[in-house]
Amino acid sequence: MADTDDRWHVLLPSHLHPAGPESLADMATFASLDDYGDRAALLADADRFDAVVFRMLDPDREFVEAATNLKVLAKHGVGLDGVDVDAATERGVVVCNTPGANAHAVAEHTLALLFAVRRRLREADRDVRNGEFERDRYVAGELRGDTLGVLGCGDIGSEVAALADAVGMDVITHDPYLRTFPDAVSPVESRAELFAAADAVSLHVPLTEETRGLVDADELASLDGELINVARGGVVDETALYDALAAGTVTGAGVDVYDEEPPGEDYPAFDFENVICTPHIGAMTTDALRAASTQACENVRTVYAGGVPESAVNSEAVR
Secondary structure, eight states: OOOGGGOEEEEEOSSOOTHHHHHTTTTEEEEEGGGOSSHHHHHHHGGGOSEEEESSOOOOHHHHHHOTTOOEEEESSSOOTTSOHHHHHHTTOEEEOOTTTTHHHHHHHHHHHHHHHHTTHHHHHHHHHTTOOOGGGGOOOOSTTOEEEEEOOSHHHHHHHHHHHHHTOEEEEEOTTOSOOOTTEEEOSOHHHHHHHOSEEEEOOOOOTTTTTOBOHHHHHTTOEEEEEOSOGGGBOHHHHHHHHHHTSEEEEEEOOOSSSSOOTTOGGGGOTTEEEOOSOTTOSHHHHHHHHHHHHHHHHHHHTTOOOTTOSSHHHHO
């Protein structure tokens, strides 16, 4: 048991699987984001925290500068687009995430959306509830034998590829950062080639300056199939998606993430019945939430013990 004076003060998100905090009980005391009524109250108290485990909180420069005792920002999940990594690095704060913890959950949701869009389950459910039972209205092509284009073949993309292969799909991918690929996946040279060859495309890239608006009108005009986005909303030009849906070059879409969350009433894709929208729930399984909580808190313990987590994105700068 750590001495009381040696205990770290750790800020936790509003909702966190208890397995993670329980693993730190010997060396930490905890506060919850729910303890603070607004951002001003959080910033006023930020200097008490040695570590922050975060989900929806965006630790920007203002927060990092206010948290003068901070040693580690541990993301519950993968995406770090809301973190000012430069500000953290300047102060020697480790920034890390939990790659792989939710990969299978997000992959399952990707395939669920693709099945739902292809088989028009949203419309079919509505019709049955309204007393309509026109089976011939819902004739659709099988996914088996079709080509799935996976844009980004990291932890999640690889899991999606494995599930799609099991369904009987051919899988192609474009990922300029990889040199080796899973056996079931055939790499292609460009995004343009991916979108032109695929019967459906799923997106699995982080949101960075480089990837914002990555999927634009040119790619969508050449798709002629479904688009599934469980990555980040900003990766897709939402106006271009509306235009492609209206033109029929995108034959349906499954959307779990949005440029603004939650999306406003004027979100363009709401106009289309062949679009299924979910509230950023790709990683929301009990298994994934437990794994992410545990891994994020393990990262906190690693820094507490004087180490740097393997998933740190600024390890060389803060080592």
